[in-house]
Amino acid sequence: MVKLAVDAVEGEKDLNFLRQRLAQGALGEGGARLDRNTFHRSLESAKVVLAIAREAGSRRRVGFVRLDLARVEAELSLFVEPPHRRRGVARQLISWARRRAGRRILFAHTPRNNTSAQALFTALGFHCQGERLPGFIRWEGSPP
16 A cells, blocks of 8 residues: 555645646546536635545655535545555545545546445445435445
């Protein structure tokens, strides 16, 4: 497992990292895509938290998490750079999001064909709620 620091977005370099990944479709297509307008509203909303995962030694950005706390439930979206997948980054981002969400139920959507993400959520105790959006499966996790 790679040692990480998960921190709030810090300045223009972090914002550019997020913009670039989102422009490349980091959160997928369709309902799971965070478009430019939603991204900018996220930065202005006190109910949406954005954080960057950085390698502890180099501080290189290896992923990010978006947590929407606007409802009774907290919606989680995350992205991990391909070379850093299967190294514990997503687990650490989800752990951070669980702590930040407090007593809220945490939920996420995965594309129906993303079996790696589905296996991760299952391993972390999330429960499959079926297809709620066309082509996407909803996962719910209990508070810590």
